[in-house]
Amino acid sequence: MNISEVRERIVATADELYNAKGIQAVGMDELRSAAGVSLKKLYGEFPSKSSIVMAVLERRHQSWTEGLDATVQQAGTPRERLLAIFDYLAGWFCQDSFRGCGFINSFAELGAVSPEVAEYARKHKESFQEYVAHLTVEAGAPAYLAPQLAILAEGAQTTAAIAGTADAAGQARQAAEVLIGAALGK
Amino acid sequence: MNISEVRERIVATADELYNAKGIQAVGMDELRSAAGVSLKKLYGEFPSKSSIVMAVLERRHQSWTEGLDATVQQAGTPRERLLAIFDYLAGWFCQDSFRGCGFINSFAELGAVSPEVAEYARKHKESFQEYVAHLTVEAGAPAYLAPQLAILAEGAQTTAAIAGTADAAGQARQAAEVLIGAALGK
């Protein structure tokens, strides 16, 4: 087993477990046995649990960014690309493993005691804001539209997570249609 | 010191500490010394930490409901009452102690391992949805407007918490104006 395969296995397993149970509820021993690696190898790859947490956040950021962009790129028009954000959310919310945005959750759990986690969550959300702003510019809409759509997306995530239903994605999408229409002056 | 004063002191202190540091990061001993009560009295009032957590959630629910309604009632027209939701958020976000919605945070921290917490968070958000729906009916708007505005409010809370700024309240309010205008057909 390649050394980077071990890292990937550990981070992927940690991602699943942390998402399902929360970061603090998953101990190193549970991660060890779930990933099928020895404790020595675990600490050989990562110096501490917090470094695993940061690696999981990086993985989540990459997964979110790539998945979102893949869905957005399938849309034909700039306006449809803005709405595709909510189609991506809809697909995500329907997954059994969905338990809310991992960055919101890790921020809630560790943001107050871990500046690293808080900062990474902030950067992730900031990059999403910039991504939406980019799509907004391409649609020829005024700048104020981007944070409005981003707030809708954030709200849909927490609403879907806590309510346990995927309804929020469609509701947010309909709201987005109205906001986009108004911003484009149609 | 009255027996209910002790309870109130404990719950108020726990609310502050849990909000500032997260629930799991605050031990019973820290709560004991911050509240200025003996450990025996603490366990005389509450059988366990989780019962304190539930009492804190109840307190937060009451505080949120009363504070929101007080702001809403000051507004003159039904349309202004809908927008007053976001004025309440703006005031909240500006407080130094603001660290995001306590229900979203506790759900993220404990929802996966504590069905009690998850259920209470769900009920709280459901009651907010119903409150917005109530205001929407009074404004003569179609039913679909309520979840749209609620999603905006949720998104503003997480965005403000993670970004560390209060901008999201105003952005959400402007989006709400557009959605309300469209729903009322103006």
Place this chain on the structure above:
DNA sequence: GCGAGTAGAGAACGATCGTTCTCTTCCTGT
């Protein structure tokens, strides 16, 4: 004034956590 009951302070307990250490086993080079 004195004994009984109460309440506070904090020691103690068992569990669990992150992390390290030990012991054993197995593979490899010569």
Place this chain on the structure above:
DNA sequence: ACAGGAAGAGAACGATCGTTCTCTACTCGC
């Protein structure tokens, strides 16, 4: 074949958590 080192399994360690117990001191009725 055999010495040496890498690696796995899990025991061990110190810290911390929630919870309970002990000991002390004070209060209050008679």
